[in-house]
Amino acid sequence: MSLSSLLYAKAQTIIPGGVNSPIRACRGVGCEPVFIESAKGSKLYDVDGNEYIDYVMSWGPLLLGHADPVVHEAAKAALDRGASFGAPCPAEVDLAAKIVSLMPSVQMVRMVNSGTEATMSALRLARGFTGRDCVLKFDGCYHGHADAFLAAAGSGVAAQAAPGTPGVPAATVAHTIVLPYNNLDAVRETFTAKGRQIAAIIVEPAAGNMGLVLPRPGYLEGLRAVCDEYGALLIFDEVITGFRWGLGGAQGRYGVRPDLTTLGKIIGAGFPVGAYGGRKDIMEKLSPTGPVFQAGTLSGNPVAMAAGLANLCELEKRDYAALEAATREFAQEFAAIIRSKGIPVTLNHAASAFTMYFTGRPVEDMAAARTSDAKIYAALYRQMRDQGIYLASLGFECSFTSFAHSQTDFEKTLAAAKKVTF
Numbered sequence: 411m412s413l414s415s416l417l418y419a420k421a422q423t424i425i426p427g428g429v430n431s432p433i434r435a436c437r438g439v440g441c442e443p444v445f446i447e448s449a450k451g452s453k454l455y456d457v458d459g460n461e462y463i464d465y466v467m468s469w470g471p472l473l474l475g476h477a478d479p480v481v482h483e484a485a486k487a488a489l490d491r492g493a494s495f496g497a498p499c500p501a502e503v504d505l506a507a508k509i510v511s512l513m514p515s516v517q518m519v520r521m522v523n524s525g526t527e528a529t530m531s532a533l534r535l536a537r538g539f540t541g542r543d544c545v546l547k548f549d550g551c552y553h554g555h556a557d558a559f560l561a562a563a564g565s566g567v568a569a570q571a572a573p574g575t576p577g578v579p580a581a582t583v584a585h586t587i588v589l590p591y592n593n594l595d596a597v598r599e600t601f602t603a604k605g606r607q608i609a610a611i612i613v614e615p616a617a618g619n620m621g622l623v624l625p626r627p628g629y630l631e632g633l634r635a636v637c638d639e640y641g642a643l644l645i646f647d648e649v650i651t652g653f654r655w656g657l658g659g660a661q662g663r664y665g666v667r668p669d670l671t672t673l674g675k676i677i678g679a680g681f682p683v684g685a686y687g688g689r690k691d692i693m694e695k696l697s698p699t700g701p702v703f704q705a706g707t708l709s710g711n712p713v714a715m716a717a718g719l720a721n722l723c724e725l726e727k728r729d730y731a732a733l734e735a736a737t738r739e740f741a742q743e744f745a746a747i748i749r750s751k752g753i754p755v756t757l758n759h760a761a762s763a764f765t766m767y768f769t770g771r772p773v774e775d776m777a778a779a780r781t782s783d784a785k786i787y788a789a790l791y792r793q794m795r796d797q798g799i800y801l802a803s804l805g806f807e808c809s810f811t812s813f814a815h816s817q818t819d820f821e822k823t824l825a826a827a828k829k830v831t832f
């Protein structure tokens with residue numbers, strides 16, 4: 411029995427499902443997880459001594475690769491000065507200044523400890539600022555696990571949402587409206603009916619949690635216009651796209667300015683960090699300058715702030731266009747190999763992220779994403795992992811490349827893909 415299997419057996423007796431986040435259990439792809447001992451650059455090493463080329467990269471944070479030396483030196487030096495102060499520290503000011511200088515719409519920013527906290531707090535702020543209760547989100551967009559966002563679309567456009575999981579009271583999602591992504595008409599219709607009750611639209615400006623789904627031309631501009639017409643706030647959840655779509659995130663790339671932005675993943679470089687920021691007049695409504703309460707014992711943690719700052723400073727020196735071109739070429743070849751085996755593939759790609767859907771349809775929303783054949787993905791996942799290639803343990807996820815991935819990594823991956831059978 412492998413050490414991973416032994417650990418998994420033990421873990422299942424004392425941790426629900428053996429994991430601290432459900433997707434790690436690999437149930438969707440029909441196998442057990444591997445337990446990771448260490449990681450470096452583009453590679454993961456499991457407890458049984460197997461090496462993997464990683465396309466998950468901790469689900470997005472590690473754009474420089476695993477254990478980046480610059481990030482780690484900064485974190486170690488900060489740790490030696492103390493793990494937490496519960497008082498302001500210089501690094502949080504420096505990281506805030508860096509984010510404000512890079513993200514086009516962000517004038518002020520508040521640090522939290524996860525993406526979930528960022529979106530939950532941004533929603534509270536939007537409600538406090540507008541004095542309205544409703545929030546509009548899109549089917550297939552993930553905004554963390556706060557109750558208000560764990561809503562399933564009701565039947566019929568603009569119907570009241572249903573709880574997305576047991577444990578969420580119907581009353582908690584009574585103010586959440588769920589609409590299909592990339593459909594402006596549904597948004598306009600909803601605003602015509604109840605626009606003055608809607609505090610905010612929250613959207614992934616490119617959706618990375620139903621696989622990768624890109625915004626149609628004019629979609630984000632249309633959301634901006636509707637919000638302006640009805641006095642609602644536009645929140646871009648850039649937890650994935652922030653600093654991956656470019657140093658200015660998706661808002662820099664697509665040229666649309668949200669009122670609030672939520673960040674996570676890359677800003678912490680692997681440490682637990684989230685942030686939300688935006689227009690100064692809105693952010694100043696937060697306590698202690700304003701009435702909207704939000705707090706955190708470990709927020710602005712000095713080690714995480716030092717790592718995040720070093721990460722962004724290092725990313726400023728990197729060639730995003732080159733990584734995007736290399737990723738596109740790699741993803742196109744990967745998709746061509748799978749197609750050559752008689753499997754239909756729709757490839758969505760942007761920046762250093764891509765998703766292959768095993769369907770003949772274009773994928774522009776969750777309904778289309780659901781037509782992807784999960785059995786094909788599971789077969790691909792298992793055979794690639796057996797050959798030392800680590801893909802996401804669910805088909806509805808982005809694959810991520812990083813600045814640590816080499817042409818040799820891509821060539822090995824494509825060689826492994828050629829051997830897969832369906």
Ligand SMILES: *Cc1c(COP(=O)(O)O)cnc(C)c1O
Nearest residue numbers: 524525526552553554647649650
């Ligand atoms: C991952 C993610 C979150 C949640 O972040 P956590 O750090 O897991 O709480 C929120 N929004 C988006 C778009 C994400 O991808």
